[in-house]
Amino acid sequence: xxxxxxxxxxxxxxxxxxxxxxxxxxxxxxxxxxxxxxxxxxxxxxxxxxxxxxxxxxxxxxxxxxxxxxxxxxxxxxxxxxxxxxxxxxxxxxxxxxxxxxxxxxxxxxxxx
Numbered sequence: 001x002x003x004x005x006x007x008x009x010x011x012x013x014x015x016x017x018x019x020x021x022x023x024x025x026x027x028x029x030x031x032x033x034x035x036x037x038x039x040x041x042x043x044x045x046x047x048x049x050x051x052x053x054x055x056x057x058x059x060x061x062x063x064x065x066x067x068x069x070x071x072x073x074x075x076x077x078x079x080x081x082x083x084x085x086x087x088x089x090x091x092x093x094x095x096x097x098x099x100x101x102x103x104x105x106x107x108x109x110x111x112x113x
Contacts, residue, residue, distance in 0.1 A: 041107075057112045058098075059087040061105045076104035 007015075034040040047064045051057050062072050062083075069087070073080035078100050085091040098109045105112075 056087040056089065058083070058093075058101060061107055061111060062087075062101075065105055067105075072101060072104055076100040 031040060035042070043064060047060050050060045062069070067075070069080045069083050072078075073083055076083075078097050082091065082093070082097060083101065086093040086097065095109075098112050102109045102112055
């Protein structure tokens with residue numbers, strides 16, 4: 001047999017807020033654990049802002065890693081002109097291009113698209 005409990009709206013809202021706070025704290029703890037394990041990485045705001053402002057994530061990650069287009073081309077096996085075209089928005093880039101450059105940069109494909 002189920003029971004029904006009635007509480008006032010303010011108490012309900014307080015309990016919902018506490019549950020959301022607990023979920024947020026778990027998410028932060030999980031992120032910190034992944035960060036300490038080397039599974040996550042922090043990026044300085046100046047680089048993140050460039051991506052948020054619409055700049056090519058491939059260019060931002062390449063520059064964040066301190067690589068030239070030529071060096072990224074060498075490490076990824078992708079022609080430098082293709083990298084330049086993707087960064088400039090002249091070409092969309094294939095899955096193979098993003099896979100190779102992501103591996104060379106130490107990021108996921110999702111970070112680049």
